[in-house]
Amino acid sequence: MRYPRTDIVNPLGLVTQKNQYGQYPNGALRTCRNFVARNPGELLQAPDTQNLINWTANDHTLQKLFPLDSSHTYSFSNTGTTWLIRESGSATAVPTLFTATSLFSATGRISPVRARERMIVNTLKGALVADFMAPTSLAERTFRQAGLPQPHWIRTSTFPNTTTTDAGALSANTMVGYAVCFARKFADGYTVRSAPTPILKVNVVVLSNYRQIVMWNQNDGLIAGDVIEVYRTDGLDTLNNGNPMVRLDPGQTLKRVQSYVLTSADIAVGSVTLVDTVSYELGTRITPGTELYVNPFQEGPDFSNDQPPIAACLANFKGYTFYARTTERPIWEFGCPGGIGAEVAAVAQGLTSTYHRAYSLGQHGNVNGTSTTGLATITGVAAASFIGLDIGQQINTAGGTLWPNGTAILSLNSGTGVITMNQNAISGAATGWTFDEVIELNGTVFRYIDLTQLIHALGQDVGNTLVTAADQAKWEIAVDSAVPYVVQFAFLTNPTVVILPGRTVYAPASFTVRGSNGGRYSPPIPTMTQTAQTISASVRKNRICWSKFQEPEHCPAALETFAGFGEIIALNATRDALWIWCTDGLRRMSGDGGADGLGFRIDDVDTTLILSAPQASTVFDEVLYGYTNVGFVSVDSAGNKTNLSDTVVGNLLPGTKYVETRSIICAANETDSEILLGLGEDVNGSSDVIWIYNVVTKLWTQLAQNAASLSNITAMAMMRDPSAGEPRLLFGVSPLGGGNPSYSEWNSAAAFLTAALEYQPVMGDGPLTLCQFSWADYLFAVATANGKQIVPTWNGSTHGIATVVDMQNAGYARGGCPRAASRAHSIVPGFQSLSGTPQSRFQGLSLVMSGKSNKGKKR
Amino acid sequence: MRSDQVLKRIRRTGWISDAAAWPDIGDQDLLDEFNDRYLALMTDEIVEARAGFGLKKFPIVCTPGVARYPVPGRTIGGGWDALQISTTSATTFEPLDRIEARDVWMYSSAVSPGMPQRYCVQDDNVEIYPPPVSSFTLLYWYYQCPSDLVFQQSSTDNGGVVRGLISALNKTARTFTAIIPFDMSLVAPAAITTAVQLVDIVRGSGNFPTVAYSLTQSFTGTAWTIGGTQSLDDVQNGDWVRMVGQTDWPMNTSKEHHRMLCDRAAMEILREVGTPEDAAALALTVGADQQRFRGIRRPQVKNAPKMIPCRSVLTRGKRRGGIYS
Secondary structure, three states, rough: OOOOOOEEEOOOOOOOOOOOOOOOOOOEEEEEOOEEEEEEEEEEEEEEEEEEOOOOOOEEEEEEEEEEEOOOOEEEEEEOOOOEEEOOEEEEEEOOOOOEEEEOOOOOOOOOOOOOOEEEEEOOOOOEEEEOOOOOOOOEEEEEEEOOOEEEOOOOOOOOOOOOOOOEEEEOOOEEEEEEEEEHHHHHOOOEOOOOOEEEEEEOOOOOOOHHHHEEOOOOOOOOOOOOEEEOOEEEEEEOOOOHHOOOOOOOOOOEEEEEEEHHHHHHHOEEEEEEOOOOOOOOOOOOOOOOOOOOOOOHHHHHOOOOOOEEEEEEEEEEEEEEEEEEOHHHHEEOOOOOOOOEEEHHOOOOHHHHHHOOOOOEEEEEEEEOOOOOEEEOOOOHHOOOOOOOOOOOOOOOOOOOOEEEEEEEEEOEEEEEEEEEOOOOOOEEEEOOOOOOOOEEEEEEOOOOHHHHHHHHHOOOOOOOHHHHEEEEEEEEEOOOEEEEEOOOOOEEEEEEEEEEEHOOOEEEEEEHHHHEEEEEOOOOOOOOOEEEEEEEEEEEEOOOOOOOOOOOOOOOEEOOOOOOOEEEOOOOOOEEEEEEEEEEEEEEEEEOEEEEEEEEEEOOOEEOOOOOOEEEEEEEEEEEOOEEEEEOOOOOOOEEOOOOOOOOOOOOOOOOOOOOOOEEEEEOOEEEEEEOOOOOOOOOOOOEEEEEOOEEEEEEEOOHHHEEEEEEEEEEEOOOOOOOOEEEEEEOOOOOOOEEEEOOOOEEEEEEEEEEEEEEOOOOOOOOEEEEEEOOOOOOOOOEEEEEEOEEEEEEOEEEOOOOOOEEEEEEEEEEEEEEEEEEEEEEOOOOOOEEEEEEEEEEOOOOOOOOOOO | HHHHHHHHHHHHHHOOEEEEEEEEOHHHHHHHHHHHHHHHHHHHHHHHHHOOOEEEEEEEEEOOOOOOOEEEEEEHHHHHHHHEEEOOOOOOOOOOOEEEEOOHHHHHHOOEEEEEEEEEOOOOOOEEEEEEEOOOOEEEEEEEEOOOOOOOOOOOOOOOOOEEEEEEEEEEEEEEOOOOEEEEOOOEEEEEEOOOOOOOEHHHHHHHOOEEEOEEEEEEOOEEEOOOOOEEEEEEEEOOOEEEOOEEEOOOOHHHHHHHHHHHHHHHHHHHHHHHHHHHHHHHHHHHHHHHHHHHHHHHHOOOOOOOOOOOHOHHHHHHOOOOO
């Protein structure tokens, strides 16, 4: 018998927003739970998860998953400020100063990338690197800080005229410049090289081999096998070029004269003494060797291999690694209007002692007075000698024979001519005392005679045993281009000096500074009796910088720009664009970097399109997807925006304003062309519902109401290289409440979720015509649901059980309409509890009714 | 056809074969439909045909001087057939003549008890005239209302459990052995209680009649004793004891007509679920089957109780015919 009043209602996926006529399109679904829309015209029972990886970390929230090779996956979880990094089921290790406390962002800013077969992940203390993509031991799961630190370079105490028994490599009466950098070459050929030290000019008086002491901090992460590269300029004839020495310029073209491989013993000591034995080319003062990479006509001085900054977003694009929303290390920049250097050097260069005492920083000498054994005073000091002395300055201790090392001025009384020290004299003496200037950085006092020795002091405060190993060599120093070279023992007039923590991890937020004669700095700093000044890090929310080409850990100062005027929320890279989500719109960076890495441009794409959260975007098939303030959108490479939720599920996915939260997560299932979105609607910010948009069929479905392994979802990631099978998506879940986090693989096993769906109201014969609905035949692809039992629902209520029976060409299940709902203008058919294997393919629903006008209408 | 087989056929014909898919058309709903249609159809066919299917007799001992006695409660409406009286023993009965109510006056006033000659049906009672002078035995003849078809307990098929199968029958002692049957009319069917409910004894073959009915009972374990004096002559080993008014088979109808009854019930289902086209199509089949059913039953009609109207004395002699004319 033919039923002229039969509706065939193919499922269209979720359509929850009425059209302009107040109705839903035929086949619109009100709920579509645990289905995926991978085939046209049918819904597939969604796969279940398998291979659960969990670990005992009560109440940890799994914030990020990052799959690598052969199913190896890094996960980042926290409870409060305590963080844990796991590699699959195994523990990892981080550098000493990267303590687990407040290591990562808890608001969705963990943004690892894979570059040069390494994982680089941003932390709140700087970038970390994992060098193995399929680690098998704790050693291989041990992170290191990205890049190598600038070495701290220091002379010997007998510099400059130290002569060894060697015949000598450098001609007498020449000036050369030295610079040093670290390098590490990995087994796979990947090389990391540090920024070079500032150039130190050395005046060679007699034929000599020259020694340099290279220092590093114990937390710099150097390991045996790392290389110290020593570079030297060509020599400059000092006899025929006149004085003063400070004016002579040996140039900036440095060539490698030594590569020293660090040993474990060196690492334990924290420094190494190197001897330059490379002679000039015969008959010249030309230094032979490979040029330093920042030489003129090489990459240039603006392209030193600075370590990556603290950044909130990372992405790879065109061979470059981008770091956005950066926090720059706190920087203390100062000038010295009265000059800096030893009084004796100033006098030697033509200034007067009176001038030095009145205005200059550095060692003050010729303070005549008498000390007494066992007393802390120096008496008989002339009033004029008090000028330039300041509390905190440290006395020359004669190698610790007259005063204990580090003895400093406690008080000054020019009226009585008494200087009171903070320690008692070891041995009394009547002599001309010298006092060294001090600065205190982050509570550690460093003494210096001149700028050269300030560098040395920051490396190792000679004679001051109060400086611990942990505080040695942790500061970088640079001098402005007006005085491009730091000259040994020279008095420098008004150089501009920059001091900053050598690595981000040493002082990511701020450091404090004060010093003797603080008023002589420009701008002034507090004296040693005043409260120290805090120098804060600079958060540049709209700054984006990037690495050198294929050198993800080398981030020169030249490679930076700004995107908009707000804050960068996230980065997503496609083939032709790096998409920059900002709080003031979406921007696109394009270009390929050119020869110098500067060949990029940023264009505004949509100044009103704002991403809802840092992890609310993803990329698939060269199209950008994101949950934004206007809903769920796609943006193609040309910048064309399409709102995928509006008019379909726009009432449920209306979009939200930007919130700094981890809760909204988005990922692409690259195998099945699906974009998955979780809104973190659960109380702990996790997602029990995952929205799925299939970019091929353009249909929406959901994962919902699932067991523990697929609820409280807090992370999603595509695993492209599982140990077996096809690429698959990972779901990370965080039940909290005493539960442990875990993650598992989706779409990889012949196990499927319990599915359910409901149509939107189906009109019998228009919204005002009463019909009697008889039953629904649920149609499945043959051999996909035979024997399965589903629970039909009508108007949201379950009613009976319908068993799927395979006919020749399809599987059918029939559910009778309940009397209470049968006579109505419309009805909401559906079903629940489609479970088990194989994967069922629901193809439609035939709704039988009577009372409809017989127009031969067939939908 | 057992009730579970009946249900299957109703579901199949009504396109609701999968009971789980039609939870608000449960088995009891189908049995209700079946019983309703069966009663409507079969009482008509039985009474009209008066072919003896379902005809029962029921003896009652008169009380001297009392004229009015109740009609057996399980009589089909309009299914009264005859009343007989035994004057000397309970074995030989003479028919009483039925009179209409308008003629009662002639026999009921100032009449001394004697040998009853006539009776009149008044509501659910009969009055005999004159009132009996002695403890005569009255014998009712009536068409019994069919018992309700309930879910079977005579087979293990389709979820059934065998109960009530009579064996070791001793008609003299009025005892037999049977597993206690359930009262299937309960929402949660449960075993009947000794000495509480009445029981019927039904036959699971032929026309599926009730061979003894409305019996008092007592049992201990599976040992039964039937009370009262109702004859158990028709009872056989292999019959089934059931809660009064319940049976596993459509009563008083042979198996070949059961499907017709199923189809008739299915028509109601088809109409209820909103497919009147199917109901209309099925009606053709049911109509034809019903015709055949009648064709089989009607030729067996022997004689309807003869109506001999009693003429009013006011009109006596003005009409011809009749024994009083």
